[in-house]
Amino acid sequence: MFTRLFKPSRLCFSTMVNRNISVALLQLNVGRDRAINLKNAVSKIAEAKNGGAELVALSECFNSPYGVKFFEEYAENIPDGPSCTLLSKAAKEHGIYIVGGTIPERDNSKLYNTCTVWNPNGELIAKYRKMHLFDIDIPGGITFKESESLTAGSSLVTFNVDNVKFGIGVCYDMRFEELAKLYRQQNCDVLIYPGAFNMTTGPLHWELLQRSRAVDNQVFVCAISPARAEKGYIAWGHSQVTNPWGKVLAKAGYNEEILYCDLNFQECNEVRQQIPVFPQRRIDIYDTVLTNNPNVEKSAQ
Numbered sequence: 001m002f003t004r005l006f007k008p009s010r011l012c013f014s015t016m017v018n019r020n021i022s023v024a025l026l027q028l029n030v031g032r033d034r035a036i037n038l039k040n041a042v043s044k045i046a047e048a049k050n051g052g053a054e055l056v057a058l059s060e061c062f063n064s065p066y067g068v069k070f071f072e073e074y075a076e077n078i079p080d081g082p083s084c085t086l087l088s089k090a091a092k093e094h095g096i097y098i099v100g101g102t103i104p105e106r107d108n109s110k111l112y113n114t115c116t117v118w119n120p121n122g123e124l125i126a127k128y129r130k131m132h133l134f135d136i137d138i139p140g141g142i143t144f145k146e147s148e149s150l151t152a153g154s155s156l157v158t159f160n161v162d163n164v165k166f167g168i169g170v171c172y173d174m175r176f177e178e179l180a181k182l183y184r185q186q187n188c189d190v191l192i193y194p195g196a197f198n199m200t201t202g203p204l205h206w207e208l209l210q211r212s213r214a215v216d217n218q219v220f221v222c223a224i225s226p227a228r229a230e231k232g233y234i235a236w237g238h239s240q241v242t243n244p245w246g247k248v249l250a251k252a253g254y255n256e257e258i259l260y261c262d263l264n265f266q267e268c269n270e271v272r273q274q275i276p277v278f279p280q281r282r283i284d285i286y287d288t289v290l291t292n293n294p295n296v297e298k299s300a301q
Ligand SMILES: O=C(O)CCC(=O)C(=O)O
Pocket: 060, 133, 134, 170, 171, 172, 173, 175, 195, 196, 197, 198, 201, 202, 205
C-alpha cells in the first residue's frame, strides 16, 4: 500500500512549459442559415488573427442551430464538408490553430457532435466526438435529449501547440471530472470545451464547473459559447478562460464578442509545485471507491 502511495506519479515529471499562448474565443451569433454562420466565422477568425491570436476557438454547433431536430439536416462529412473546408482554408491563410467548435458530423448512418482542430498548414490534427450526450430533464427548465439523434464518441483526443498539450471536451462533457482527470494524466495543460449552456443551467453551473475542472486538475480551462439568441435555443453566453488556480482570467458578456486571453504556462508549474495535490493523492484508497462500485450506481438511480 505504501509503495503505491508514495510512488511519484508521472504527473510530477510533466514537461515544464515556459511559454505563453494567445487565444481568442469567438462567441458568435448563430442562426438558421449555414452560409451566413460560416461567413461570420471566417470574418471573425481573420479579426482575431489581426488581434494577435495564435489559436482561435469556436463554440458548439457554430455552423447550425443547436437542437435535436437540426442535427440530421445540418450534418456534414469530416473533413470533406463545407465547414471543414472553410476552417482548413482559414487556418492556412492566417497561419493559426483553429479549434473548430463542433459541427453535426455524419459518418455512414450515424451522427456525432464533433470538434475538429486545424494547424497553421490547414491540416486536420484532431477530431473529437462528444462523449457524454446531453440528456437532461428539468421540469419548468430544460429538457434535451441528444441521444435521440446522436451517437456518443468513446475516445479522448488531445493535440499539441508546440509543446503545450490540449485535451478536448464538448459542453456537457465538462460535468464529468473523470474525463478531465484522464486528460491531466496525459499531461494536458489546457482543457478546451466548445459549449452551449442554456438559461437554466448556465447561471448555476457554467462558471462553477470550469473553475472546478481547472482547480482540480491544475490546468487552464477555455469554454466557448455562442452568443445569446432571441429565439430557439437560447445559449447562456459568457465564454470564459480560467487559470490553473481556478481564477477567471477573462469572461465574455452574452452578445457577440471576441474574448482574448494570454495563457502563461508558468502558472501551471507554480500551482503544481506550491499545492502538490497530484503526488499527494491517496490512490490506494480511491481505486476501491471509484472502480465500478455497484452500490454507487444503485444509489445514484
Ligand atoms: O450541462 C449542461 O447543463 C448543458 C450542456 C449542454 O448544453 C450541451 O451539452 O450542449
